[in-house]
Amino acid sequence: MAYPGPVLLKRIPDDPAQRELIRYADYVASGGYAMLKKSLTMPPGDIVKMVIDSGLRGRGGAGFPCGTKWTFLPKDLHPRYLAVNFDESEPCTFKDRYLCEYDPHIMLEGIAIAAYANSITNSYIFIRGEYHKQFHILEDAVKEAYDNGIFGVKHPGTEIVHNCYVHKGAGAYICGEETGLLEALEGKRGWPRIKPPFPAVAGAFAKPTIINNVETLACIPYIVENGPAAFKAMGTPSSAGPKLMGISGHVNKPGVYEDELGIPLSKLVEKYGGGVKGKYKAAFHGGISMGVLGTDQFDAPMDFDIGKKYGVLGLGTACPTIMNDTTDLVRMTRNCIRFYAHESCGQCTPCREGSAWAYKILNRMVEGRGKTKDLDLLMEIGLAQGIMPGTTICGLADGTNWVIKTMLQKFRPDFEKVIKSDAVQGVEVTVGGVSV
């Protein structure tokens, strides 16, 4: 583990008062696009190999090896597309927004290198609709890139002209799911598709498509510049490289910071986040879908092994939200489940109905009408939904599942307290003759 200092955030000052948008000229002046120039002199296959050897894993939440994903594109099938996932709607996550707000070109350089390495025809940057300011910044940055021959030019040695377009979303969490994103790109409702076929074979407009997260692509220039070994020297054996970590919640200095993978959460919060406000109780370490870390799990290392060691779904976006001991965890669980019930696209019954039922049960608990059997019922509903139990098309339901599971497993007394103290037992509340 050897962290040389900011990689992705290297151009963005620590002092908020000094931060401003880094335009093309300043980006180039600080060494930007030099790695694109270097890449264009290398065989595309060499770049793919470098990315595989670097151990770069997807930074969007799933952590799938980036270089390996690129190799799934069928040889000699064209056109191929690159979809950049800038939908960033996972609650507690705001790292991609921060990066592009100040340094959009680092991602654009990553896109240009990835597009050359994979003979991409069109790259579509899918930015969520709510990022209005960042959308304008990105459009300006893409125009600067076109004006300077970064996009709209042929990949050397081919007849393929590479174009890069910004596609604005319109408010749907599920469009951050890779196949939901493809559907929204094609102008349809964002209903995820069943896999197989995988996007690398049949993706956008039924053509081979890779989908990569903003931060994943932003790592590419560094790998080209310093080689896979330098990238691998950061982090842990299973989790190479630097990571953007957006800290929020009960901390003194919320914001986006960078360190290497494997840094313990408590150290991250102390070193960058100004420490916890009050006494630590629980944390969502990587967006709500990963589930919650318990009171004795504050030292968990932020890497891709966190799932199996600490009983959570995975690392996720590695953007922690810290909750202190004044937090009502039953309310926070309700907040998460309300989110899933609202954002469920509605295709799959266990997700659509299950999240709505879980929301009703949690409402009952928050209002003091919880029943003892509610806890088992909640667990049963949660465990039944998701890709892991095999009952849904996409992983939104797994998020619901893991929030319920981890909250009940690690904080059961909080729920039992709500039921025992204010419970109005024996009073049935019905709506239209149905007990709720």
Added chain:
Amino acid sequence: MAWIAQNRLQPLEPTRAEPYLTDAIKQKISEKYFPRYPTKRACMLPLFHEVMHTYGFIAPQAMDEAAAFLEISPSEVQDAVSFYEEFRFDKTGTYVVNVCRSLACELLGHEKILQKIRDVFGIDPGETTDDHKITVLEVECLGACEFAPCALINEDLHGPLTPDGFVKTLQSLPAEAKHDASTH
């Protein structure tokens, strides 16, 4: 027994002679967006962003016109458009205030913000003030958790909010929203 039947022979909203998809909008979409995608249908989101930006809501007639323009059926247009949170069918006030209600913002007190708005303006989320100036909505994570609790007023992000501070901001909004003519 009495049935109260709705007259469905007439459209719910009268058709207006002036099209929603003006020549200017159509030209912008065909010049800027058609070349980007292999299908016209893929221009659905850019087109309706333009419609929302121009009119602030989507009328049934606008969807019919879009269907003809994109060469697909009106039901396919409605299918897509009705899915997205930002595409609204009802009219809103001059300022659409989207208050984030996801984890970090609820943790740091978004309910107090909404209660203060209720106290001062007399509206719940989903409602508009009588003078049509402000519509308050609850929205899911805005991706600005370091500024929690936060909200969007039209396209501008505000945060971290305090109940009194935010109400003052809302009260001092000018009657006319600054309208950015070029959207996307």
